[in-house]
Amino acid sequence: MHFTTRNFEILGKSVIPGETKTIELKIATLHTMTELKVPIIVSRSVYDGPTVLLTAGLHGDELTGIEILRQVIRRGINYPKCGTIICVPLVNVFGFVNQSRDFPDGRDLNRVFPGSQSGSLASRFAYRIMQDIVPLVDYIIDFHAGGRGRFNVPQIRIEPNNEELDALAEAFSTHFILYSNNIEGSFRAACDKLGKKYLLFEGGKALDINNDVIEEGLQGTIRFLDKLQMLNNNFTVKEPTREMVCIENSTWIRAQYSGLMQNFVHQGMFVKAGTQLGKITDPYGLVEEPILAPNDGYIICENEAAIVFQGDAVYHISTKLKNDQERITQEI
Numbered sequence: 001m002h003f004t005t006r007n008f009e010i011l012g013k014s015v016i017p018g019e020t021k022t023i024e025l026k027i028a029t030l031h032t033m034t035e036l037k038v039p040i041i042v043s044r045s046v047y048d049g050p051t052v053l054l055t056a057g058l059h060g061d062e063l064t065g066i067e068i069l070r071q072v073i074r075r076g077i078n079y080p081k082c083g084t085i086i087c088v089p090l091v092n093v094f095g096f097v098n099q100s101r102d103f104p105d106g107r108d109l110n111r112v113f114p115g116s117q118s119g120s121l122a123s124r125f126a127y128r129i130m131q132d133i134v135p136l137v138d139y140i141i142d143f144h145a146g147g148r149g150r151f152n153v154p155q156i157r158i159e160p161n162n163e164e165l166d167a168l169a170e171a172f173s174t175h176f177i178l179y180s181n182n183i184e185g186s187f188r189a190a191c192d193k194l195g196k197k198y199l200l201f202e203g204g205k206a207l208d209i210n211n212d213v214i215e216e217g218l219q220g221t222i223r224f225l226d227k228l229q230m231l232n233n234n235f236t237v238k239e240p241t242r243e244m245v246c247i248e249n250s251t252w253i254r255a256q257y258s259g260l261m262q263n264f265v266h267q268g269m270f271v272k273a274g275t276q277l278g279k280i281t282d283p284y285g286l287v288e289e290p291i292l293a294p295n296d297g298y299i300i301c302e303n304e305a306a307i308v309f310q311g312d313a314v315y316h317i318s319t320k321l322k323n324d325q326e327r328i329t330q331e332i
């Protein structure tokens with residue numbers, strides 16, 4: 001390892017080697033005269049190395065990722081052996097305060113990237129992130145959770161056919177990897193266009209903190225940093241206990257009826273075609289309809305709502321595993 005001689009400046013503030021500094025990204029001044037600022041925690045090693053950005057709370061109601069980054073900071077995982085780690089545990093402070101996914105202008109921040117200088121409030125904020133922070137980094141892990149009531153099994157989402165991302169996702173080693181194309185306007189698509197290596201972690205559901213998901217996120221982050229030789233010596237790497245399942249294609253199963261829903265499976269389970277996953281009933285004893293698995297596959301998300309409407313997405317099931325990988329485990 002070589003001592004770094006580089007200057008590192010972010011938002012007009014320099015961070016010297018060996019220093020940890022909290023820097024504020026000013027977003028806007030509201031009509032209440034309230035200044036909105038997002039704290040950014042930057043930790044530099046004295047040794048040269050890559051720069052990693054860890055973000056959570058892009059959707060303000062996705063709390064599990066916020067808790068993962070809180071623990072990363074609290075435990076000192078963000079003090080790198082080499083290079084620089086930037087933590088933004090809460091990107092959308094607005095949404096967090098309102099317990100909402102969106103920005104106060106009603107926009108989904110994750111659909112307005114790369115943003116513009118003179119666009120909507122959300123768009124301007126996205127622009128600042130892309131101008132002031134992302135150019136400084138090499139790798140990004142962005143932590144998300146399922147929409148309200150939809151519990152995602154912990155998973156890394158990456159674009160297909162990208163060997164470098166494959167290797168990084170393997171280093172992180174969640175039980176599931178889901179290949180999915182970038183969505184236009186997402187943070188992921190904008191980072192990808194700049195050539196940044198980006199992993200999207202999905203786990204749990206909005207307005208919920210789940211310890212199993214947190215553990216997967218934390219251990220994955222530790223393994224990821226170790227792969228980049230950035231993990232400081234206070235931490236040991238726990239090897240994953242399960243082999244990864246790489247999902248190439250998946251589909252949503254939708255409710256055929258409106259009604260009360262009961263669920264008989266749990267996320268992460270492998271089910272055979274025809275397995276009864278749940279049932280939908282009405283209050284009068286007239287309707288009692290099973291929800292059946294259309295194919296063999298893993299349940300990667302389940303809708304935990306007790307009342308569903310016809311057409312609601314209720315289960316997300318894998319339809320094709322990478323290289324027709326054999327089923328590895330019965331369930332998690």
Ligand SMILES: [Zn+2]
Nearest residue numbers: 059062144145
């Ligand atoms: Zn999200």
